[in-house]
Amino acid sequence: MTAQLPALQVAIPLACAPLCVLFRVRFVPWLLFVVAAVGSLVCAALLAGRVASEGTVRYAMGDWRAPAGIEFVVSAFNTPVLLLVSLAATVTAGYARRSVAAEIEPRRRRLLYACLCLTLAGLLGLAVTGDVFNAFVFLEISSLATYTMIAMGQHRRALLAAFRYVVIGTVGAVFVLIGIGLAYAVTGTLNMADLAERLAEGHDNRALQAAVVFVFVGLAVKMAVFPLHAWLPGAYAEAPSVVSTFIAATGTKVAVYVFCRFAFTVFGAALVFGVLRIDRIGLALAALAMLVGSAAACFQQDLRYLLAWSSVAQIGYILAGVSLATASGVSAAYLHLINHAVTKAALFAAAGLLVMQLGSVRLSALAGLGRRMPWTFAAIVVAGLGLVGVPPTAGFVSKWALVTALVERGMWPVLVAMLASSLLALVYVGRIIEVVWFREPPASAELEPTQSPATPASMVAAIWFLVLLTVYFGIDPTFPGGLADAAASALLGSGGE
Amino acid sequence: MSDVLLNPGLVLIVGAAGLPLLRGRAQQLYLLALPLLALALLVRLSFGERGRLSLFGLELVTIRLDALSFVFALAFLIAAVLAVIYSWHLRDATQHVSAVIYAGAATAALLAGDLITLFVFWELTAVASAVLIWARRSQASYRAGLRYLLIQALSGVLLLGGAVLQHSVEGHIRFELMALDNPAGWFVLLAFGIKGAFPFLHNWLQDSYPEATPTGTVWLSVYTTKLAVYALARGFAGTELLVWVGVAMTLFPVFYAVIENDLRRVLSYSLNNQIGFMIAGVGVGTELAINGAAAHAFAHIIYKALLFMAMGAVLHRVGTIKASELGGLHKSMPWTARFCIVGSASISAVPLLSGFVTKSMILAAVAEDGRWVAFALLLIASAGVVDHSGIKIPFFSFFAHDSGLRCREAPAGMLLAMGLAAALCIGIGLYPQPLYDLLPYAVEYVPYTASHVITQAQLVLFAAAAFSFLYRRGLYPPEIRSVNLDADVVYRRALPYGWHTASRAVERLRLTAGPPLRRRAASTWVATTGPLRPNGRLGTAWSTHLMVWCIVLLLGALILLTVR
Amino acid sequence: MNRTPRPGWLDDPRNVTRIVYGLYAVCAALLVAELVIGRKAEFGIEAWFGFYAVLGFIAYCGIVYAAKALRRLVRRPETYYQDQDVRDE
Known part of the structure; x- marks a missing residue:
């Protein structure tokens, strides 16, 4: 049984997806999603334990040996991602029941759960696979499911956002496919380890270089790197709350992981950062993303758009860490990836709760509500301080790690951009605090308390679990820090500089 | 670990916590028992280092007792006993607590073997002593105390900065002889210099001491500056710069003391001048000079406390200490007057009194070192001491023209404390050997040679003759109610004035240039942030073709820039 | 008494x-x-007869006269800083 864990990791959610559609009983689809999420979390935890004790785990699909067959690889570089995705799914599952009940019309609910299972399966598969074409397939599975879920948003704007995401996401996926095809043409293999072996030489092959560029530009869309970020604010802000909570924590993060996986263990750092100097462009785009994302967040009128723009900036931090291509940089990127995922999930979950109770999260509608809903807003403020990077939140720890990594390489302009972005983050978080606690509530708000439904305990529990997790990771970062360090050394150890 | 508690300073600091719990006679006795206990502990403690602590990987040595720290600590604790007796009449737990903590912190700072421990107690002395100034409970003392605390805290911050620098450069925080060839040394020197009232850093002293309570000033006069002298002797003995700093310190306060009206401020200038002698001795740095500085600090603590006690008693009884208001008080307070004269004669270094046997060591060391210019300047300053402390203090308060003020003699506790201090002054003057035996170095020094007695007596008495000559001819400057500008004018007048002027100018500028600038700024703001707003070019939902253009352009750019 | x-x-x-x-x-x-x-003397003019006597007298007078000159420079009314303090409040 334990030998099959890598397959189960993906198979459980994948199997739950069609079951969700088949069962029409009210709460079964939700239960299936819970099963999928908890099952994958168990698998991920067991696998992480095995990797920690035994090292890399390789699993040949259907017992077809690599390079001919499809191989799943679990190693220190993807256990953090598996844990993160499955944990996010588990928390989302706890949060989902009441949230979905409030936002989605009954006949679509099982479809939403099916899509959630598919997305989960796709993201986990993307993380676990050791085959480039298989990676593309999982990328498409997760993306298509995500497009569908976004389109289920409450407003008609969600359809537009989903459509825009479909177009740009598909272009990105095609680019990835082109890149993979080019690499296949050059080497004749699709297995990652095999590719890495055959690509160790021949770095001046133009087709190969083009393959690298195609793959990275394609992934940049999925990561929402500025200026390919345009799909993200709409998609996050218009999607149902469950969906935005889940994909804000996982979607872009898994794309970052795939980026790292391709850069360090497929094409090799020597080619990507040595010959092609992707790192310079990566750092430049990262700095731009930090500045533009945070600046735009300052001007948003809607809490969820604000959070989405802040994600654009936070992706900049992560990309900067990866682009440094040093052990400390990659480790900082992983750490920030984990911390930001937890923080942002907490914020979107809280925003979802507000949507459910108030009907809107426009900042003007939130005026003066701090005293009426102290716990929800306290959660938002604590997590918001995490975005700024105030100790003792997790955001501080990973930003500090990133600053150290930047200083180590002497990347002063990026450091300046990062500090400026943090200041801007203080501005937008400060704006939330100002509106929520120091503005007078609008006159009509006097009537609302009687109308708003009671706060579901499951949702509050999910939110506060995530918030406390950010604080815990801020006070005692040994667990995420250890995962990140192990991941960085695993990535750089094989084919590093 | 447990020997950390063997710290006499800590005994006082911890013991002070018990004071507010007691009332009346019990409180008085407990108050007296604290310094006596600390004194007994100090005397029983053997030389050496103890009380080691490890803090964030730093090795702290909380108690380092050697000959140098012992003689200062002894003087500190004796002075604490005297000051407690002096404040016997006082029913103010706040003052008692802060005074005892202050004395304890200063003693603990003396014993500190590393810069961090020193810093901790250094700052504690600042805070505790500021309370003694505020305890006067007047607007002026509140402001003076605030200024005092700010400057003292600055000194602590500099010390901490120096400690951090030393740790980063040399890898340890031990408090030993420091060099001025790195910034750490300069930071620490500046920190000591503020507490030691170096010229231009001195004004906190004359500003704040006269504003403290009658008893508070006695405490203040003992600890802060002598702690600085000790620290300089420990860290910067033999630093050439200090000779000249010391000489300058002996000279310039002399002129101010002549024209100052507030007698406790006169004593503050005189204190500054006496510290100058010690710092000059530290700067010379020979064994005799360090001995002289330590011995002079010991004697000085006692006679300066005595003088502040006498003036405090006058303030306590009369309610003012302005020379222009006082005079003829010897009739009302004969014993206070007598003790005050003993103190005055001691500070003037009249033979047979304590100042004579200690200051002469410093002068002899300066001469022995061949520093004739410094020697001559110190002699001139000595003549000045005769004026402000030797004559002006007792003469204008107890004699001069009779102001007609009549009051009761000082309270018994005050008289007893003054009597004990006066007895010590005479005792040390007559029989200096026990003090000499305590000094850090074994040096033979004989104060009572015919030559020395004659020259010193000439210096003092001719100066006194000059006073009577000038005074009787009406040439001596009269006491006038006034404030004399000193270095504090910079932060008490010039800086606030500059601030007011600047803020007025800014205000005018704001009124004239503001509106157009604001309009311009607002339009620029809108123009630059426009794209970022939800409907702006960047913030709006991009159309699909724009997004696709982006990805294509990025791909093209990447290929052009990277593929080769 | x-x-x-x-x-x-x-x-x-x-x-x-x-x-x-x-x-x-x-x-x-x-x-x-x-x-x-x-008496002993250690350097040049110190050996002159009555050096300390003269020094004591002259230095004293010099200090007093210098202080009188200084007073002309630095003397201010007693309320000098009080005005400032009041204005601050």
């Missing part, structure tokens, strides 16, 4: 004059003593 307004010994100006002349006499005696007993 002297609570009754009984004129004390020092209230008589003649007694004060006596003290001053006594002081002058002691000074003269010290000069004589220097002449008779002699």
Whole structure:
């Protein structure tokens, strides 16, 4: 049984997806999603334990040996991602029941759960696979499911956002496919380890270089790197709350992981950062993303758009860490990836709760509500301080790690951009605090308390679990820090500089 | 670990916590028992280092007792006993607590073997002593105390900065002889210099001491500056710069003391001048000079406390200490007057009194070192001491023209404390050997040679003759109610004035240039942030073709820039 | 002690004059003593007869006159800083 864990990791959610559609009983689809999420979390935890004790785990699909067959690889570089995705799914599952009940019309609910299972399966598969074409397939599975879920948003704007995401996401996926095809043409293999072996030489092959560029530009869309970020604010802000909570924590993060996986263990750092100097462009785009994302967040009128723009900036931090291509940089990127995922999930979950109770999260509608809903807003403020990077939140720890990594390489302009972005983050978080606690509530708000439904305990529990997790990771970062360090050394150890 | 508690300073600091719990006679006795206990502990403690602590990987040595720290600590604790007796009449737990903590912190700072421990107690002395100034409970003392605390805290911050620098450069925080060839040394020197009232850093002293309570000033006069002298002797003995700093310190306060009206401020200038002698001795740095500085600090603590006690008693009884208001008080307070004269004669270094046997060591060391210019300047300053402390203090308060003020003699506790201090002054003057035996170095020094007695007596008495000559001819400057500008004018007048002027100018500028600038700024703001707003070019939902253009352009750019 | 307004010994100006002349006499005696007993001197002009006596007298007068000049420069009304303090508030 334990030998099959890598397959189960993906198979459980994948199997739950069609079951969700088949069962029409009210709460079964939700239960299936819970099963999928908890099952994958168990698998991920067991696998992480095995990797920690035994090292890399390789699993040949259907017992077809690599390079001919499809191989799943679990190693220190993807256990953090598996844990993160499955944990996010588990928390989302706890949060989902009441949230979905409030936002989605009954006949679509099982479809939403099916899509959630598919997305989960796709993201986990993307993380676990050791085959480039298989990676593309999982990328498409997760993306298509995500497009569908976004389109289920409450407003008609969600359809537009989903459509825009479909177009740009598909272009990105095609680019990835082109890149993979080019690499296949050059080497004749699709297995990652095999590719890495055959690509160790021949770095001046133009087709190969083009393959690298195609793959990275394609992934940049999925990561929402500025200026390919345009799909993200709409998609996050218009999607149902469950969906935005889940994909804000996982979607872009898994794309970052795939980026790292391709850069360090497929094409090799020597080619990507040595010959092609992707790192310079990566750092430049990262700095731009930090500045533009945070600046735009300052001007948003809607809490969820604000959070989405802040994600654009936070992706900049992560990309900067990866682009440094040093052990400390990659480790900082992983750490920030984990911390930001937890923080942002907490914020979107809280925003979802507000949507459910108030009907809107426009900042003007939130005026003066701090005293009426102290716990929800306290959660938002604590997590918001995490975005700024105030100790003792997790955001501080990973930003500090990133600053150290930047200083180590002497990347002063990026450091300046990062500090400026943090200041801007203080501005937008400060704006939330100002509106929520120091503005007078609008006159009509006097009537609302009687109308708003009671706060579901499951949702509050999910939110506060995530918030406390950010604080815990801020006070005692040994667990995420250890995962990140192990991941960085695993990535750089094989084919590093 | 447990020997950390063997710290006499800590005994006082911890013991002070018990004071507010007691009332009346019990409180008085407990108050007296604290310094006596600390004194007994100090005397029983053997030389050496103890009380080691490890803090964030730093090795702290909380108690380092050697000959140098012992003689200062002894003087500190004796002075604490005297000051407690002096404040016997006082029913103010706040003052008692802060005074005892202050004395304890200063003693603990003396014993500190590393810069961090020193810093901790250094700052504690600042805070505790500021309370003694505020305890006067007047607007002026509140402001003076605030200024005092700010400057003292600055000194602590500099010390901490120096400690951090030393740790980063040399890898340890031990408090030993420091060099001025790195910034750490300069930071620490500046920190000591503020507490030691170096010229231009001195004004906190004359500003704040006269504003403290009658008893508070006695405490203040003992600890802060002598702690600085000790620290300089420990860290910067033999630093050439200090000779000249010391000489300058002996000279310039002399002129101010002549024209100052507030007698406790006169004593503050005189204190500054006496510290100058010690710092000059530290700067010379020979064994005799360090001995002289330590011995002079010991004697000085006692006679300066005595003088502040006498003036405090006058303030306590009369309610003012302005020379222009006082005079003829010897009739009302004969014993206070007598003790005050003993103190005055001691500070003037009249033979047979304590100042004579200690200051002469410093002068002899300066001469022995061949520093004739410094020697001559110190002699001139000595003549000045005769004026402000030797004559002006007792003469204008107890004699001069009779102001007609009549009051009761000082309270018994005050008289007893003054009597004990006066007895010590005479005792040390007559029989200096026990003090000499305590000094850090074994040096033979004989104060009572015919030559020395004659020259010193000439210096003092001719100066006194000059006073009577000038005074009787009406040439001596009269006491006038006034404030004399000193270095504090910079932060008490010039800086606030500059601030007011600047803020007025800014205000005018704001009124004239503001509106157009604001309009311009607002339009620029809108123009630059426009794209970022939800409907702006960047913030709006991009159309699909724009997004696709982006990805294509990025791909093209990447290929052009990277593929080769 | 002297609570009754009984004129004390020092209230008589003649007694004060006596003290001053006594002081002058002691000074003269010290000069004589220097002449008779002699003293050590370590450098140049210090060896001159009556160096310390002259230094004490001259230095004292010099300090007092310098202080008078200084007073002209630095003297301000007693409320000088108070005005400032009041304006601050």
